[in-house]
Amino acid sequence: MALNKKPYKGCRDFFPKGMRVRNYLFHHMCDVAEKFGFEAYDGPLLEEVDLYKAKSGEELINDQIYSFTDRGDRNVAIRPEMTPTVARMVANIHKQETKPIRWYSIPNLMRYEKPQRGRVREHWQFNVDIFGAPENLGELEVVSLVIQFLKSFGAKSDMFAILLNDRTLVDAVFNDILNLEAESALKLYKVIDKAKKVSPGKLDIMIREILLTEEQFIIFKEYLALNSIESLTKFATQNNIAQKSESFIQFLTMCQELELSEFIEYDPTIVRGLDYYTGVVFEIFDKHPDNNRAIAGGGAYANLLKIFNEEPLGGIGFGLGDVTLRDFLETHKLLPDLSKASHDVFVVNVEDEHNLYNMTISNQLRELGIKVESHLGKIKFNKIFKLAQSKGHSKILIIEDQGDGIELELKDLTTNKNTKIDINKINQIKDYIKG
RNA sequence: GUGAUCGUAGUUCAGUUGGUAGAGCACCUGAUUGUGAUUCAGGUUGUCGUGGGUUCGAGCCCCAUCGGUCACCCCA
Numbered sequence: 001m002a003l004n005k006k007p008y009k010g011c012r013d014f015f016p017k018g019m020r021v022r023n024y025l026f027h028h029m030c031d032v033a034e035k036f037g038f039e040a041y042d043g044p045l046l047e048e049v050d051l052y053k054a055k056s057g058e059e060l061i062n063d064q065i066y067s068f069t070d071r072g073d074r075n076v077a078i079r080p081e082m083t084p085t086v087a088r089m090v091a092n093i094h095k096q097e098t099k100p101i102r103w104y105s106i107p108n109l110m111r112y113e114k115p116q117r118g119r120v121r122e123h124w125q126f127n128v129d130i131f132g133a134p135e136n137l138g139e140l141e142v143v144s145l146v147i148q149f150l151k152s153f154g155a156k157s158d159m160f161a162i163l164l165n166d167r168t169l170v171d172a173v174f175n176d177i178l179n180l181e182a183e184s185a186l187k188l189y190k191v192i193d194k195a196k197k198v199s200p201g202k203l204d205i206m207i208r209e210i211l212l213t214e215e216q217f218i219i220f221k222e223y224l225a226l227n228s229i230e231s232l233t234k235f236a237t238q239n240n241i242a243q244k245s246e247s248f249i250q251f252l253t254m255c256q257e258l259e260l261s262e263f264i265e266y267d268p269t270i271v272r273g274l275d276y277y278t279g280v281v282f283e284i285f286d287k288h289p290d291n292n293r294a295i296a297g298g299g300a301y302a303n304l305l306k307i308f309n310e311e312p313l314g315g316i317g318f319g320l321g322d323v324t325l326r327d328f329l330e331t332h333k334l335l336p337d338l339s340k341a342s343h344d345v346f347v348v349n350v351e352d353e354h355n356l357y358n359m360t361i362s363n364q365l366r367e368l369g370i371k372v373e374s375h376l377g378k379i380k381f382n383k384i385f386k387l388a389q390s391k392g393h394s395k396i397l398i399i400e401d402q403g404d405g406i407e408l409e410l411k412d413l414t415t416n417k418n419t420k421i422d423i424n425k426i427n428q429i430k431d432y433i434k435g
Numbered sequence: 436g437u438g439a440u441c442g443u444a445g446u447u448c449a450g451u452u453g454g455u456a457g458a459g460c461a462c463c464u465g466a467u468u469g470u471g472a473u474u475c476a477g478g479u480u481g482u483c484g485u486g487g488g489u490u491c492g493a494g495c496c497c498c499a500u501c502g503g504u505c506a507c508c509c510c511a
Contacts (some may be wrong), residue, residue, distance in 0.1 A: 210454025385471050
């Protein structure tokens with residue numbers, strides 16, 4: 001029986017064309033991370049399921065994780081996210097490490113999802129985390145980094161927005177103002193998440209199912225309508241949670257001072273699904289209607305190291321997916337043309353007797369640091385240009401012999417120049433190629 | 436998991452009220468052309484997603500199933 005040629009559902013083969021795009025994205029990731037002084041790390045593809053059970057949240061564990069029992073009866077999972085791994089790694093070494101710890105990685109992650117636009121089962125995620133940074137400064141650094149990152153592709157503030165909120169603030173609203181039981185609070189979290197997605201009438205019904213008094217209802221609606229530092233400050237003062245919102249308001253103010261205002265927005269409906277977030281949370285949205293999905297998301301987690309029985313060490317980080325990033329760049333036309341490979345020169349011969357000479361001269365050119373594609377075997381003259389073009393070569397070195405010895409000719413397809421090359425002076429090719 | 440939609444050569448697709456499959460591109464061979472994509476001649480490829488059913492006859496109609504895409508959910 002014939003086997004399936006396609007990759008497993010929701011997974012991708014990276015053919016050279018796709019790989020060029022992936023490498024392009026990865027280079028930008030490494031580049032910006034290193035500009036901010038972050039260091040690369042990586043962890044294992046498999047982790048014990050318990051690592052995620054501790055703090056990642058129900059949906060991820062119950063519906064999305066790829067898990068199995070290994071030969072030693074251990075319950076293991078293919079990593080669905082990177083934060084627990086980095087927390088585990090940091091828990092091992094944080095005591096002897098100077099703070100803040102700035103790390104990044106680009107892991108391949110898997111989740112059992114139903115594939116559709118912007119979502120697959122395996123993706124590569126740019127992960128950036130800081131541990132042990134002073135209050136708000138780590139947050140600012142991470143937000144600055146992601147803005148720089150998107151700007152490095154040419155993205156402008158009309159293309160994306162960073163929507164921010166703070167879980168401390170949400171918890172204060174729930175506990176101090178609304179006096180909710182834990183169970184009701186959990187339900188209201190879900191409602192917050194839906195606030196922008198359902199009709200206002202339906203939203204009101206959902207809220208009233210949880211908030212029984214009219215007073216609670218009005219305050220909660222007031223909360224959902226907040227959209228600026230000013231309105232938030234006023235709301236916090238009026239409801240006696242000024243102290244608990246102080247840090248977040250300060251953070252928003254600092255963003256303004258750093259001139260990040262055009263990219264950021266306070267959004268009371270951002271709460272995020274992962275359980276470990278405790279402070280600032282954010283999601284980056286593409287403003288283009290075709291990409292109705294977050295490009296990146298992240299937040300601050302104060303207590304993740306506790307699950308390893310370690311002293312709390314605050315962390316903040318985000319994940320940014322290669323699929324959503326690519327959709328973003330493509331729809332905003334920010335990707336360069338990567339449809340062709342880039343080599344310096346294409347070396348061809350039109351007679352079989354020069355096959356070996358082609359290899360000899362190609363090797364000599366490589367010694368000079370030139371990227372050479374040597375066509376293996378002779379090629380018909382009238383196919384040379386067509387083939388070179390389809391492969392994306394702009395410079396061709398043609399080997400021929402018209403009866404009085406080998407001749408070399410360098411053809412530049414962009415300038416339309418022909419240059420005879422002395423076979424004893426192939427060094428000069430380097431000058432023609434490298435400019 | 437729920438819903439919508441699609442499934443025909445390597446690829447993009449066409450295939451009229453059901454009458455046992457076609458085009459462009461790509462690819463291969465040969466001839467011609469000797470310096471920017473020429474031209475000519477010839478050639479290869481399909482269990483029409485799969486399995487049933489209706490019919491004298493199914494790519495087309497019906498049922499099931501699988502797969503892709505999109506939306507819900509959730510988020511990278």
